[in-house]
Amino acid sequence: MDGIHDMGGMDGFGKVEPEPNEPVFHEGWEGRVLAMSRVMGGSGEWNIDMGRYGIEVLPPDVYLASSYYKKWFLRLENLLLQRGLISADEIAAGHALHPAKTLKRGTFTVADVEPALRRGAYERPAQAAALFKPGDRVRARNIHPRTHTRLPRYVRGHVGVVERLHGAHVFPDVAVLGRGDDPQWLYTVCFEARELWGADADSTVKISIDAFEHYLEHV
């Protein structure tokens, strides 16, 4: 979706403000929200793309006004409600009032922590031969999917060069709909800043994205 989360190239947000000696968490609740999100995100009730989409569909004003972990909290609560894992009256009461939904893996315990901290693997066997190879000039397609996509707006319609081929990976645009992995070839595609931002842009700057094959077309 052409949402507020797709921020590449927007103006008006001011300086980047590094924080010296930044703590891992600024408040205790942030760590709890991260931990709950990792646990429930690994329950099999939703996948990583459904999780990302859960942030993207927050209303733009909420998205901009909420801290990072506040967004995570809102996303988690929404997904738990949508999947019937908790209910609104339980949130109001602050306690469980109804029987739990049975999770495939059962209760998440301390023994489950270490494997859960490892990143998932998203590479999959390819469904067909790769259409592009390093060195090919390609155009990022001018597409505007209504749900989750990983093709940022700022490259759409622009021409770049394929630099690397990363194998076939789970295709987010399909995985978010619960329609399986639909593995697609994944490419690093490199764009000149002037191609993206016009003749006044810095000629020494290049920007790359990692693009699924479906996002690209021959020039």
Added chain:
Amino acid sequence: MRALETILVEKGYVEAAALDSIVEAHETKIGPHIGAQVVAKAWNDPAFKQALLDDATKAVATLADLPRVGDHLVAVENTLQRHNIVVCTLCSCYPWDVLGLPPVWYKSAAYRARTVKEPRAVLADFGVALPAATEIRVWDSTAETRFLVLPMRPAGTDGWSEDRLAALVTRDSMIGTGLPKQPGELA
């Protein structure tokens, strides 16, 4: 937020102690010291450096004293000709396995919006000024690939051990918004 945790625990979805353990791992175990060891090893061992640039996930897996890193880690090398900088314009993708959780600025609207458009101005916010002729390469983490910048080894460090070198490797130097410390900056 406490209420939500209470509900999840009462429902039997998770043990509170498991949540404690996840928080503790992020606060104490997973952090940029891991990436710093990888960089220091690459500075001292040309064969490891090549392996890292060829397939970083596999190369890091050969280091026995480091935790396993997930797929699909890509190391990108800074040179005199080219400086790399990593961003995620769509959310907050970051190589957690080797750098820990991302800092607030990495997840900020300003960093996500500006880095792909005016990276030199963003670098200036970090006090980093590169020669005008240096190519700047921005890596937008739009898929499940994760990028680790391999910064240039500071001069004056010949013969240093990996542990000593690792102390020069800052988190920001592995994101591309900073440079490694110089030998004289070590306490």
